[in-house]
Amino acid sequence: xxxxKIITDSASDLNKEEIEKFxxxxxxITVTVDGVEYKDxxxxxxIYKMREAKNFFTSQPSLGLFLEKYEKWTSLGYEIISxxxxxxxxxxxxxxxxxxxxxxxxxxxxxxxxxxxxxxxxKYCYDMINKGxxxxxxxxxxxxxxxxxxxYVTIDTLDNLVKGGRLRKTAGLIGNLFxxxxxxxxxxxxxxxxxxxxxxxxxxxxxxxxxxxxxENRKIKKISLANVLSYEYVNMIKDEILREFDxxxxxxxxxxxxxxxxxHAGEKAxxxxxxxx
Numbered sequence: 460x461x462x463x464k465i466i467t468d469s470a471s472d473l474n475k476e477e478i479e480k481f482x483x484x485x486x487x488i489t490v491t492v493d494g495v496e497y498k499d500x501x502x503x504x505x506i507y508k509m510r511e512a513k514n515f516f517t518s519q520p521s522l523g524l525f526l527e528k529y530e531k532w533t534s535l536g537y538e539i540i541s542x543x544x545x546x547x548x549x550x551x552x553x554x555x556x557x558x559x560x561x562x563x564x565x566x567x568x569x570x571x572x573x574x575x576x577x578x579x580x581x582k583y584c585y586d587m588i589n590k591g592x593x594x595x596x597x598x599x600x601x602x603x604x605x606x607x608x609x610x611y612v613t614i615d616t617l618d619n620l621v622k623g624g625r626l627r628k629t630a631g632l633i634g635n636l637f638x639x640x641x642x643x644x645x646x647x648x649x650x651x652x653x654x655x656x657x658x659x660x661x662x663x664x665x666x667x668x669x670x671x672x673x674x675e676n677r678k679i680k681k682i683s684l685a686n687v688l689s690y691e692y693v694n695m696i697k698d699e700i701l702r703e704f705d706x707x708x709x710x711x712x713x714x715x716x717x718x719x720x721x722x723h724a725g726e727k728a729x730x731x732x733x734x735x736x
Contacts (some may be wrong), residue, residue: 525558538564571648615727
């Protein structure tokens with residue numbers, strides 16, 4: 460049986476310890492702030508730079524980089540599972556798929572999520588690799604596992620989403636005009652507007668209502684909060700999750716998200732990622 464290598468991108472919000480544990484190759488989604496490109500900047504430092512910046516944007520890993528990494532690992536006798544941020548949020552997955560056509564044994568997966576949601580799928584994949592499961596079976600099971608991941612994003616201001624083209628400009632204008640807060644979710648890999656709420660508490664109430672509806676009779680295995688310096692929202696969401704679902708979100712599952720996510724979600728945004736069983 461061939462060895463299996465997992466490749467992902469930096470939108471997966473893996474920390475250094477997790478990268479080492481899972482033995483993963485992480486390709487950087489770079490960010491450019493006022494003409495300066497950053498490949499290695501702390502998540503928190505980037506948000507501070509974003510506050511003062513006149514312009515900022517992300518750049519996906521290049522086709523050449525994917526070709527280089529696929530060549531490296533396949534030549535060493537590995538098969539590859541390459542799992543990436545939702546295709547609706549970045550062109551990274553399309554680029555990976557294009558590069559994979561040049562090689563045998565490279566399986567590309569659109570995670571249909573982002574941030575910690577990708578991490579959930581990577582861990583699932585890693586566990587199966589350790590059990591000696593064949594890569595084609597792992598590929599199929601990960602595709603099915605995506606249905607267990609629910610990804611929501613609370614947006615405090617629409618400026619970044621509109622600027623990046625992730626929401627229609629009309630939605631942004633309405634939101635900013637009335638100072639509305641926005642709840643979105645990734646559904647079938649697409650970022651969709653769920654509800655507009657006037658004020659933070661109503662936004663969190665809308666989130667809880669949506670989670671209840673989506674989960675139906677399913678149970679929560681894990682919840683993570685990936686935020687953009689959003690301490691007030693995080694505390695409100697954590698309290699409501701505990702009250703409504705009797706689930707206490709651990710401090711280790713509350714993180715400042717990667718620049719690749721912060722760029723588009725904007726400061727005070729929170730990604731609520733749920734793994735259901």
